Amino acid sequence: MAGKPHLDEVDVRLVEELRKDGRASFRSLAQHLDVSEQTASRRYHRLTADRILRVSVQPDPYAQGLLPLIVRVHTEGSTGRDVATQVARRADTPWVETLAGTTDVTFTTLTRPATEDSARLLDALARTRGIRESVPCMTLRIFTGPASWTGEGPPLDPYEQRLVAALVQDGRAPFEKLAEELGSTATTVRRRLEQLCERQALQFRTEIDLTLLGRPVETMMWLNVRTRSIEDIGTVLAADPRVRFCAATTGPYNLVLATHHPTAGDLYRMQTDTLGALQDIQRIEITPTVRVVKRHGILREGHLLRPPNGKTPPPPTPL
Template sequence: MVSRIPLCDPAERRFAQNPATIMPVETETITTDRLDRRIMSALQFDGRASFRRIARALGSSEQTVARRYRRLREAGILRVVVLPDPRASRESLFVRIRTAPGAAAPIGKALAGRPDVSWVTLAAAGTEVLCSLRIDDPRDRDDLVLKNLPRLSQVTDVSTATMLHIFAGTGLQEWQGFDARLNAQEIAALGARSRRNVPVHEPGLTPDDDALLAPLAADGRISFAALAAATGRNESAVARRVEALLERGVLFVDVEVAHALIGFRAAATLWLTVAPADIHRVGSEIALHPEVGFVGAVSGPASLVVAVTCRDTADLYRYITERLAPITAIRQHEVTVTVRNLKQAGTVMDGDRLPRL
């Protein structure tokens, strides 16, 4: 069961009672070349693929790929993690919290400190917090949504949407906004694994797996030898267990990209209303858009929630009017522009950077 962590510690409460305006952060752009971006694209298909396999697919050398990966990782641009699949949780929620001006930052920061919250963004010019909450015990949901949040005077509204389905399976359904995406032959050469649905009849994580989770969440590319040393277990046993959990879809490999650092500064969450008969078709189609990093079917007024990242607001406008507009099954849409990412894939952001190893 997830340990209960209060929404705000005393320091956060004091900050929330006297909110300051969220000041825009000057974002550094780090130069990446075509090979850097092709390596990132390859990792989206299989974040644990060996440097040798990636080099062979891209026509480069193993040493070059390894060196480029380390540079991207040390710059806070790229991070590979292995996490429990949220679809294995009893329930996953999107929580939208509207606040008084300036109060979103401390509330978002407190939410980012909860282990059951996987990502947090500030939106709507700093008056809205969006977060994803994984629930194994309904009391955690009730404590947060029904008790803790409504008690904060700076919170003006709380709404939730239950995750019904995640459209994911291959790297084609991950964010691929790079201008150096892999072709079909290169993708085949990678031999990447697909992300499976989690069958309800299959066993999930056991208490014996707990020791594996922290090292994998810190570095999803950790070797089995290092993982065995960290857990005090036999290397072959560790390898068999991790591979089995990945194969069954209990764990999944997530590749996080600090988009702002490579020039993609317009992120948004789209809430789309679609007729029930069209939800799966439309969700599957949108998941293949290079600009899209996540698509899920949800409960509530909207049918689909979509995370999209573009270079700038003009690019975002073109995506909405040129890519989404032809999908006539979309009856209504709402756009929530992201101000700042506070947490991605269970990792608290270091400004615009992903934390370094």
Template sequence: MGAPTLDSLDLQIMQALQLDGRAPFSRIATVLGVSDQTVARRYRRLRNTVNVRVLGVTDENRLGRQSWLVRMHCTPDVAEQLADALAKRPDTLYVNLISGGTEVVCGMKPRSRKERDELLFDRLQRTPQIVTVTAHCLLHSFYGGPLGRLNKSNALSPGQETALRLPPPVSPDAPVTLDEADKALLAMVRRDGRATLTDLQKATGQSESAVTRRLENLRSTGVLYFDVQYDHGPLGQDVGAMLWLTVAPRALADVGRSLATHPEVHFASATTGQANIVASVHFRSPDELYTYLSEKIGALDGIQAVESALILRQVKQLSYEPTR
């Protein structure tokens, strides 16, 4: 069977959910000028055909925590096993198998320095099949998080975007502290961002009004945002790659801002290490990747070196469950 075909309404619904992952179908329907039943039916079809999922994601920076990108070069016989094991850990955000199947890259969100050190300096370093481990702290996000790839699809008109977009979160003066009910709520929406209030009540033991109030507080402080995950193929994004850019310090901010405007870029961040910007990009073909590197990246002032690697398999996206 061929890849499913998505039409303009499908893309509009997906972008609407990226803007507000818990938007009622009735609100989306009103903005798009269709019926509630049409939106609900299309959403069910998108779940079945391109694995669309809305997931709640925690912004670790708002909790006073650091996010890390870890690169592991290993022997070919252990790469997939290592990737699968990392995907099952609750402190990994995503896991990619790249570079001819001998390198695993994962995003980490350790909840404490102890957890970070235990993984980086103990478990991984003592695994004999792992040749090298390098850990890079993400310093500043240029694109990613609540700004998903679907926001660049232009499926919605500017007016429709304005009608669906939530107010921007307010940065708290100090790191947000979570209680047990908050943690239970975040764990539930991490598995299903559109979980019903009834399900959230059961998971937290809170009343409907308390759940609603907690959700609003977590979202308004930026601790919680929602991401739409999907199979990239039907949207012409079969070829994924990671880029490590070495940029002159004077040009770091300008290059980062430029990357954020590129439709091909799903994620870009300043990072520690010799390569001081990391980016995730998607294309229809390797030839498009070549054109992007030679024309768009090549045109940016201040870039001193570029390392690129194709993503062979995305083992885990922003969830606890490995993807196959």
């Protein structure tokens, strides 16, 4: 597909409904859009076939025994794009972006606390040409989503791990298809997925280039907040519809946000009116997002999403 894809009003509303509930039935979507069920289904399948839209799932990383790290990388010269591409090849980096400002690349990596994952990654970064400095920050609490993830919930059992892996490939896969992949029954799949949702152990994610929804301005915000107010401020900001990610971290900043806006003016109002009204924010750094390389584990090629290969991800590729 050449040029920028065009989404009409029905397409945009369909995507917005899927961003609320990635597994909403076509009947439910049709009712919200005031179109026929066939139209809702046809629009969805066209967007996915054109690689514009994809529904996936994001499980609670702590329930998988994983510890997320947010890494800020400072590069030399014009090597930021190449570094981001190399990092995105790894199976353990679900989110990679290039930024404007002193931080050229930021990414999230999923590590296993009882292993040397973090040490091996940092060693690899230190050997990578063009990287001047990397600053890893441990993610302590994720505020965004249906529940705050803190690592205090029950772990996923082997069946749930396999179910999540299948949903990562297609978050809207029918129960019958999931049952076939898992060697189970549709009734069991439905019941186990409902249990995961009740525990708020996963989030369905509808991935699309946000510029197609009229939100071309994206940023990372790095906040230094008085420790007594991290919980309150994180909770308040996570409820803001412009915030797609909010987490408490270690490091020089203890609250990290990812935001999207229709205009620079909206970003300005968030900075002055929203953040300005919150006490105990001591310092703010805002870095514009220049390029999304990977998000929710899905590689991006301009406006287009790389299709899933239907296979188990390969082991991490050395940098």
